[in-house]
Amino acid sequence: MLNNYSKPVQIALKKAKADVGDKIKIIGGSEESEGLLMPRIELGDSDSIVIKLNSGYNIGVKYSKNLKIKKLESASETKPHFEKSKFDPKKPNVTIISTGGTIASKVEYKTGGVKAIENPEELLFNVPELREIANIKFVSACKKMSEDMEYADWQTIAKTVAKEMKLGNAVVITHGTDTMHYTAAALSFMLKTTKPVVLVGSQRSPDRGSSDAGINLICAVRAALSEIGEVGIVMHGSTDDDYCTFNRGTRCRKMHSTRRDTFRTLGENPIAKIYPNGRIEALTQYRMKKDTKTEADTKFEPKVALVKVYPNSDPDVLNYYVKKGCKGIVIEGTGMGHVPTHAKKAWTPVIKKLTKKIPIVIVSQTLFGRVNSNVYENLRILFHDSGAINGEDMLPETALVKLGYVLGHTKKIAEIKKLMSENIVGEISERSTISD
Amino acid sequence: MLNNYSKPVQIALKKAKADVGDKIKIIGGSEESEGLLMPRIELGDSDSIVIKLNSGYNIGVKYSKNLKIKKLESASETKPHFEKSKFDPKKPNVTIISTGGTIASKVEYKTGGVKAIENPEELLFNVPELREIANIKFVSACKKMSEDMEYADWQTIAKTVAKEMKLGNAVVITHGTDTMHYTAAALSFMLKTTKPVVLVGSQRSPDRGSSDAGINLICAVRAALSEIGEVGIVMHGSTDDDYCTFNRGTRCRKMHSTRRDTFRTLGENPIAKIYPNGRIEALTQYRMKKDTKTEADTKFEPKVALVKVYPNSDPDVLNYYVKKGCKGIVIEGTGMGHVPTHAKKAWTPVIKKLTKKIPIVIVSQTLFGRVNSNVYENLRILFHDSGAINGEDMLPETALVKLGYVLGHTKKIAEIKKLMSENIVGEISERSTISD
Numbered sequence: 067m068l069n070n071y072s073k074p075v076q077i078a079l080k081k082a083k084a085d086v087g088d089k090i091k092i093i094g095g096s097e098e099s100e101g102l103l104m105p106r107i108e109l110g111d112s113d114s115i116v117i118k119l120n121s122g123y124n125i126g127v128k129y130s131k132n133l134k135i136k137k138l139e140s141a142s143e144t145k146p147h148f149e150k151s152k153f154d155p156k157k158p159n160v161t162i163i164s165t166g167g168t169i170a171s172k173v174e175y176k177t178g179g180v181k182a183i184e185n186p187e188e189l190l191f192n193v194p195e196l197r198e199i200a201n202i203k204f205v206s207a208c209k210k211m212s213e214d215m216e217y218a219d220w221q222t223i224a225k226t227v228a229k230e231m232k233l234g235n236a237v238v239i240t241h242g243t244d245t246m247h248y249t250a251a252a253l254s255f256m257l258k259t260t261k262p263v264v265l266v267g268s269q270r271s272p273d274r275g276s277s278d279a280g281i282n283l284i285c286a287v288r289a290a291l292s293e294i295g296e297v298g299i300v301m302h303g304s305t306d307d308d309y310c311t312f313n314r315g316t317r318c319r320k321m322h323s324t325r326r327d328t329f330r331t332l333g334e335n336p337i338a339k340i341y342p343n344g345r346i347e348a349l350t351q352y353r354m355k356k357d358t359k360t361e362a363d364t365k366f367e368p369k370v371a372l373v374k375v376y377p378n379s380d381p382d383v384l385n386y387y388v389k390k391g392c393k394g395i396v397i398e399g400t401g402m403g404h405v406p407t408h409a410k411k412a413w414t415p416v417i418k419k420l421t422k423k424i425p426i427v428i429v430s431q432t433l434f435g436r437v438n439s440n441v442y443e444n445l446r447i448l449f450h451d452s453g454a455i456n457g458e459d460m461l462p463e464t465a466l467v468k469l470g471y472v473l474g475h476t477k478k479i480a481e482i483k484k485l486m487s488e489n490i491v492g493e494i495s496e497r498s499t500i501s502d
Numbered sequence: 503m504l505n506n507y508s509k510p511v512q513i514a515l516k517k518a519k520a521d522v523g524d525k526i527k528i529i530g531g532s533e534e535s536e537g538l539l540m541p542r543i544e545l546g547d548s549d550s551i552v553i554k555l556n557s558g559y560n561i562g563v564k565y566s567k568n569l570k571i572k573k574l575e576s577a578s579e580t581k582p583h584f585e586k587s588k589f590d591p592k593k594p595n596v597t598i599i600s601t602g603g604t605i606a607s608k609v610e611y612k613t614g615g616v617k618a619i620e621n622p623e624e625l626l627f628n629v630p631e632l633r634e635i636a637n638i639k640f641v642s643a644c645k646k647m648s649e650d651m652e653y654a655d656w657q658t659i660a661k662t663v664a665k666e667m668k669l670g671n672a673v674v675i676t677h678g679t680d681t682m683h684y685t686a687a688a689l690s691f692m693l694k695t696t697k698p699v700v701l702v703g704s705q706r707s708p709d710r711g712s713s714d715a716g717i718n719l720i721c722a723v724r725a726a727l728s729e730i731g732e733v734g735i736v737m738h739g740s741t742d743d744d745y746c747t748f749n750r751g752t753r754c755r756k757m758h759s760t761r762r763d764t765f766r767t768l769g770e771n772p773i774a775k776i777y778p779n780g781r782i783e784a785l786t787q788y789r790m791k792k793d794t795k796t797e798a799d800t801k802f803e804p805k806v807a808l809v810k811v812y813p814n815s816d817p818d819v820l821n822y823y824v825k826k827g828c829k830g831i832v833i834e835g836t837g838m839g840h841v842p843t844h845a846k847k848a849w850t851p852v853i854k855k856l857t858k859k860i861p862i863v864i865v866s867q868t869l870f871g872r873v874n875s876n877v878y879e880n881l882r883i884l885f886h887d888s889g890a891i892n893g894e895d896m897l898p899e900t901a902l903v904k905l906g907y908v909l910g911h912t913k914k915i916a917e918i919k920k921l922m923s924e925n926i927v928g929e930i931s932e933r934s935t936i937s938d
Binding site: 180181210211212213214215216217220243244245248249319320321322323324325328368370371372374375376377378379380382383386387390399400401402403404405406407408409410411430432433434435436437438441442443444463466470 | 616617647648649651656680685755757758760804806808812813814815818819822826836837838840841842844845846847866868869870871872877878879880899902906
């Protein structure tokens with residue numbers, strides 16, 4: 067773990083029996099520094115010893131032969147004990163609702179693995195700048211990596227948001243990135259609000275030198291205190307640490323497994339650039355914040371399925387889902403929303419049969435662009451003859467969540483059809499011309 | 503259909519009882535022009551009457567009161583009768599293998615619908631420039647919109663390519679765009695070749711003013727005659743009509759339902775920009791063309807399935823597929839390849855049970871970036887404990903086609919695992935660092 071330090075630093079640390087994660091004291095002349103020894107991850111000056119102070123800030127102490135290094139506690143005994151921040155009546159109040167994920171994780175330096183932090187307040191230890199912006203309150207809604215999130219978690223989060231807003235607090239939700247866009251879509255539909263509701267995560271755990279957690283969290287708090295009255299995801303907008311983007315909750319997607327600027331708004335601009343210093347640069351129109359009451363309407367039908375068509379795909383999977391009790395299906399068609407129509411395994415006859423029982427919504431696996439129910443003969447068979455619902459330019463993940471939400475509120479097919487094809491909270495953009 | 507013409511033009515055409523699609527003669531002073539009356543689609547000078555000459559070229563005749571317009575044949579009687587091109591021994595030979603799709607369609611001006619052309623040679627009528635570049639031979643492999651393509655069509659196309667290459671011809675395949683990337687991946691694996699194999703389509707039918715078919719076809723023929731010894735898709739590289747891109751067949755995807763620059767290479771650069779005049783600008787490394795024999799190895803197992811995980815998704819669908827006789831499954835996981843692991847509906851136990859019978863390959867629904875089998879505990883459970891195969895940075899569609907190809911050639915799980923995780927024809931890029 068001392069690998070990236072220069073040879074002389076490694077020798078000095080080994081002599082003091084100090085390893086990464088240990089609490090150490092460094093004495094150099096009249097100066098003393100005390101904190102956790104950090105790994106040397108960043109490139110650059112490998113001759114400086116990096117320690118994390120009790121305040122949460124990291125400092126580098128330039129190595130010289132005269133430094134005295136003393137190990138105070140070994141990593142196993144060390145607990146982060148950071149200074150409690152004092153309530154400042156002049157600052158706004160922000161509740162950070164913690165749900166788990168990488169942003170609420172840390173690297174175990176001994177094993178190299180990533181594990182959950184025990185206490186969400188540890189975030190302040192890694193991002194001490196937050197205290198300068200607002201009085202931060204932590205609430206834990208759950209503790210899950212986001213691939214394990216379920217609709218019941220969305221309901222809990224929505225209710226917690228409504229509760230904290232009732233107290234007058236602005237709200238940020240920390241969340242694993244993998245399914246954050248599904249949660250963002252769910253909260254967009256469930257929360258009747260005109261205030262900012264900001265989801266944020268990180269692609270690297272907050273204690274790593276290259277972590278995006280710090281800037282993401284700072285920008286998320288800035289966004290939560292802004293005039294943008296929408297539900298959205300605030301994460302890195304570029305691969306640099308310069309700004310974040312506010313992505314509308316129903317229009318974005320995790321688009322890269324590892325890059326820090328993984329969340330992208332598709333088919334329109336992100337709502338705004340958010341800079342760590344609080345500057346906000348609008349990139350498109352958004353709903354202005356109003357001081358109305360926030361309510362959580364969390365009724366949801368979880369028995370909805372997302373199915374993708376592809377060459378040789380078998381439409382019998384639709385029958386399977388309906389037999390299992392599925393109440394609605396979203397199909398990712400190809401191009402303008404096509405499904406195999408004249409292929410040996412034709413989907414349209416099965417769809418025609420099933421739309422008498424359940425709603426079937428068509429979106430496009432291209433991700434960009436709109437479904438069209440008219441241009442080609444096969445589209446007319448699908449929409450006009452077989453009764454499929456045109457999902458317009460909804461993202462597949464958003465359409466799935468919306469269908470669960472709509473089915474949680476009505477069983478009337480005409481109403482479902484209407485709601486699925488019209489815009490409720492920004493999930494369907496205005497019709498664009500075919501030529502774009 | 504005369505809508506976009508100026509009022510005086512409309513009046514003159516109506517007086518001559520001429521409608522779009524009719525064969526007309528326009529006499530103005532000493533000049534005479536004869537051809538099909540075209541609709542006025544493009545913006546601009548709506549005072550010129552557009553007719554398509556027998557050569558295939560369109561011309562605009564400026565309207566004046568002195569023009570005489572005579573209707574020769576009505577649209578229903580009119581058949582395109584274009585000049586046959588003469589064989590030129592100095593020009594290279596290119597076979598265009600036609601399979602159907604929008605590029606092999608035309609707008610029926612009377613109904614506004616899009617229907618298939620009867621004869622692939624009609625393409626030359628719409629893109630007469632092709633004759634200047636090469637001697638063009640047409641072969642029809644099938645006549646389908648691409649959403650109806652099946653693996654048997656891939657096999658037919660692969661064999662037709664091998665046959666035409668044996669004759670010494672360069673090869674272009676015209677194809678519907680919806681599933682062109684699935685076909686491109688299939689041909690990449692099936693064709694043992696070191697020559698260019700170029701797929702091309704269009705987002706607008708070739709007889710429309712805004713069609714991309716012309717430039718796409720010209721660039722496709724240029725690419726087929728180039729030194730790029732790979733299977734790929736050549737389509738518009740931007741929304742302008744300036745150049746096309748050559749996209750590696752295993753690394754690209756249709757990314758927009760309507761835009762002309764819909765095909766995008768993901769995770770790396772396209773191979774090259776191809777300009778209509780024949781200029782080629784390499785954007786990354788590619789396999790240089792060599793004059794070796796092309797063979798089609800088309801063995802394929804069509805019983806493979808593509809399944810996407812999402813919050814609340816039920817892993818029982820995997821059991822369903824295996825019961826139906828499915829021989830292998832590709833799962834689109836979230837982020838670095840996660841599946842619900844500690845959720846109520848946990849996927850890992852089902853995967854662990856099924857990987858004793860069939861291969862299960864994990865790719866990421868982010869589309870960009872790589873699967874990782876180590877960083878998080880849930881990933882270690884999936885890959886090390888449950889036996890899933892790491893699909894690296896393969897695109898989901900490519901992984902599905904590859905699994906069908908691999909299963910067509912071996913039933914040995916160790917061999918399948920090895921083949922699915924290693925690069926065969928550019929489908930897996932070299933490992934990048936986690937920090938990109």
